Amino acid sequence: MPQHIVLSNITREYVANLAQSEKRIDGRAFDQYRNIRLKVGHITKAEGSAEVWLGHTRVLAGIKLKPGVPYPDTPDAGTLTTSAELNPLAAPDFEAGPPQPEGIELARVVDRGVRESGLIDFKKLCVTPGEKIWTVFLDLHILDYDGNLFDACSIAALAATLSAKVPNKQYEVAEEDVPIPLTTRDPPISCTSVKIGDRILLDPGLDEDLVMDARLTVACDLEGNIRAMQKGGSGSFSVPEVKTIIRVSQSAGALIRGLIKDAVKNGEATLG
16 A cells, blocks of 8 residues: 655664564564454445444445446446545545545455455346346545555455345335345455565554565455455565465454454454
């Protein structure tokens, strides 16, 4: 994420030296997430919503479903549009106005994770083939940036989607104004690790995000199979390092999956 936030050389050296000493600035283990709090369904005007606190990183996701017309090549399927807004209050270099490159990247990664994982059954969002569908609008609002926006946005997006309901009354396909749950499947969970020197750290905080040489996000499904990978940064990973990241992502992903399920069921859940 943003690499142009000013970070002093002293801080950079301090974070890098800590990593080489098997330590982190907040005292966590290298394979440990910060505390996560997830709250679902508290935005009444949205069809689905979730707010996540990943450490001090805070993201709000909202789902709106609106009537639409299908694309010619998919006449019997609904559509998805994802956007990410970097609130100027969240970080010094987030600016109001047109989408920033970081926001575009976030939206694309989250969109691809939802779309290609088959999380939403888009066929179920077709009302009349070739004429009427539901369009899913997934909006991400970055409220506070303290590192690892990829995982925070993914968790918020998944929880909002899994809790969303279709307002069928708008299309008069239901006699009563009773929304029905969006048809979904168990999603892959994305976990992000960064490389600082020759050390691999899960869930980078802000300083670690800014110091990192390379970043790798791995999404695993319920069985632990890899469903997606996203690499960032100018550095590289060795094969053993990638294998380590995959193992850590599989383990951490199982915990986050449980967190999301608990929050969707109970309205709120915490991890850590």
